[in-house]
Amino acid sequence: MSDALEPLVRNLQVPPDYEHYANITDASVLVRLDEWKRTADRVLLEIHGILQQQASELSLADQANIISAAAAFDGQDPWITPASRRVAEDILESFSNPQPTLLGQILTQNVKPLFQLNPHPSLNAAGRKLPRPAGGPMASQDFYDTQTWKTSPGVVNLVSWCVRHIPCDAYEALWHLIIPPVMALLDDYEARYKLRGVEIVSQMLEHVPGPLLKRTGVEGLIRSSLNTCLTFLNNPETPDLIKAAVAASLSLTLLTTGVGSAERFDQLCALLGEGIISCIWLYASDRPDVILASLEALPPVLRALQIGNARFLKALITQFVHLLRSNPLNPWPAEIQIISLRLLSILIEECAPCIPRWKITILDGVARCWVTVMDSGRDTPDYGVLCAELRHTCELLAKYCPSVMELEYKKLLAHDPEMFGALLNGLSKP
Structure with missing residues (x-):
């Protein structure tokens, strides 16, 4: 990394305290985080200036680090101010059509190190579904023990940015790098991370080849995880999670099954019958906000079932x-x-x-x-x-x-x- 960029990018690393920002009561911590936000606004402007002046001279690693720093401010998180969001959007606009080599650099050097200490128990190194979870019956619990990626809150926005910018024909080469963090989010035990995971899956389904999902077995993993989302009925994120999970499940079915096929019919019936009727309506009948969310998610499902x-x-x-x-x-x-x-x-x-x-x-x-x-x-x-x-x-x-x-x-x-x-x-x- 160039000498001018290194301290700037380092200063934009989102403090780990933001992972539990809603629960912070210590005034001194809040003051420190507010000071960091003001500094981040200034640092982003400096990076934007360097990018405008030296864009052609930046190495692949420098470009990856700039994107990783700016993408952390591409969202609605508590560390993002209107000013930092605008500057981050301007920076990322310069990389609106990234080459697969640049995406590979980001995923290898800026994303993978944060997730590799707790690999998903149902995935191998190539991003394929394992015949049985690695690590035995307690594998799922072990998966939640060392979540290093949560100490870098901005990485979720970075994963989202990468997914939105991977071309259809590049998924095959980048599959082993993108699917582990996506599944880590989707299968997290906290509803807020599950919601981000569902949103990223929905973005991925807009471009990912259906045959790749089926060939690697990840289709089944994603479907199972989306079904699990419909059982998280007592969280503040529940209404949004239900709408997002139903929409993603429908998109997955339409992408990976043929029109008029028995497979499509069975999957739609499972989504409606087991996911909505037998789960949400049975166990959340006393929550109007949850019932409303389930109803709002239904029109495209009913239209698809005919x-x-x-x-x-x-x-x-x-x-x-x-x-x-x-x-x-x-x-x-x-x-x-x-x-x-x-x-x-x-x-x-x-x-x-x-x-x-x-x-x-x-x-x-x-x-x-x-x-x-x-x-x-x-x-x-x-x-x-x-x-x-x-x-x-x-x-x-x-x-x-x-x-x-x-x-x-x-x-x-x-x-x-x-x-x-x-x-x-x-x-x-x-």
């Missing part, structure tokens, strides 16, 4: 209708009811042949919700959206189950035309 949702109609419709019904002591937020109606609409469209047997159940939930909204919800911010979604659900029922027009809708209008007129009047026959 008529295959028929296997789960009883559980899905029962859940969505339950969320529409009034609970005076602990009412469901309007945003949960709105997304439930949108999910019901997807089911009506995707499972049209099966809907007639569920029309009464769906209409009962919609009608009860409408009455509650009319009686008490006119002044709420979501009143208009909720009413529009309720009416849209009735329109879809009329389209895919025409008998409701002559039977159930007429009965509701005859029973209380003033109440249900705005909901049902004007709906045309298909």
Whole structure:
């Protein structure tokens, strides 16, 4: 490293105290960290100046060290100020199309040393899945004992930067360097690191070749780890973790399975049935924020399953209708009811042949919700959206189950035309 760069890069190493920043109560430590942040702003500017003046003279190692230092400030972490983020983005813009040799230098010299002391028990040196975890039954516990990488908090942002910039055709050569840190994050016992791991996996799935995932066996490891994420139900990160893990699982399935294949159907069914219905809805039914996150993650899953949702109609419709019904002591937020109606609409469209047997159940939930909204919800911010979604659900029922027009809708209008007129009047026959 050049003499001018070495002390600057060293000064940008994120202090280990930031790993547990949220729990620091010692005022002197907080003062010291704030002073370091102010110094980091100045040091980044100096590095940016050197880069502008000497870019063509920098060695591969110098470039790797500059990227490693700047990438630590490419995120939303407590050591990052608006000023440091802007300068870091300017520095990294100079390396927006890194060559595989530069990425290999970063991963070998700046990332690997931090993770190699606690290798993932299910991976070999080539980044392939082992037939059985190395180290025996206690391998997983040993994996958490010496987490050297957590003493360098900025390395997570660096791994993310590398993953975002690896070209599709370079993954094969860099696989043994990138997959160990990615799996270390994904399989960490702390939800905040698992969330970062899921986010990085999602970034990787945008470019990584599907055959490489399957050939190395890493597809199965990632799928298992993403399923585990859906069991972390009592953390502040849980809602974000659920949405990210479901989206990543879906992307993994679509990347590694064929359209219309039994393998794709089975994996989608496992995600919906075992991951969401049997896990999240069963064990987190008292947490509206978690339920909302699971609902928000569902639309692309239901669309991907298409008529295959028929296997789960009883559980899905029962859940969505339950969320529409009034609970005076602990009412469901309007945003949960709105997304439930949108999910019901997807089911009506995707499972049209099966809907007639569920029309009464769906209409009962919609009608009860409408009455509650009319009686008490006119002044709420979501009143208009909720009413529009309720009416849209009735329109879809009329389209895919025409008998409701002559039977159930007429009965509701005859029973209380003033109440249900705005909901049902004007709906045309298909």
